[in-house]
Amino acid sequence: MRRLNVILLALTLLISQVVFANEAETQETSPVQAIQTTIVKLNQLTAAATYSPQMMGFLIDQEVAPLFDFDYIADEVLLVVNANLSESEVKFFSNKLKKNIISTLLARLSQANTTSFRFISARPLINGAIAVQLKVIGYSSYGIYIDLMFHQQNNGQWKIYDIVLNRDSLVKYYQKMVLTKVRRYGVYGMLGRI
DSSP: OHHHHHHHHHHHHHHHHHHHHHHHHHSOOOHHHHHHHHHHHHHHHHHHHTTOHHHHHHHIIIIIGGGBOHHHHHHHHGGGSOOOOOHHHHHHHHHHHHHHHHHHHHHHHHHOSSOEEEEEEEEEOTTSOEEEEEEEESSSSSOEEEEEEEEEOTTSOEEEEEEEETTEEHHHHHHHHHHHHHHHHOHHHHHHHO
């Protein structure tokens, strides 16, 4: 029965990918579509966590990671470092940051068995971005609230550029971490230890 559930989940994901791909081809991505897609994918991810850690890893790599603008996040984090890094060094940092964020996400979601995400509100920000508040149900007895910050890229896609939990920003967290590592190991030492 468990194997059947994994197969059905994989089939559902493939079908949803085709549907979302067809919708993306026929019309430009709106922030509403991006938000709805994000919530659906996050809930699929948490449903898969109870069946298979391998499926959860696949879902994060294929479904959740593309929702983030890791290059933008890396650029924002590196603003605290006054160093002229080459394009390849920035890309290296962006990839390391992506792996770090994804592994943390995997670890957190595997700790909770029945986590789900519920849309609470969306509000526009001054810079044209959108803050979407979600309630994470099942992680604690009262639930926790997170804000997903979306911005529109040059290609018209809406991506998550920051996550805020209890007024703690993902970008600010990594900026503090990077500053600490730069002070201790230098810029290139930080790149190897992030």
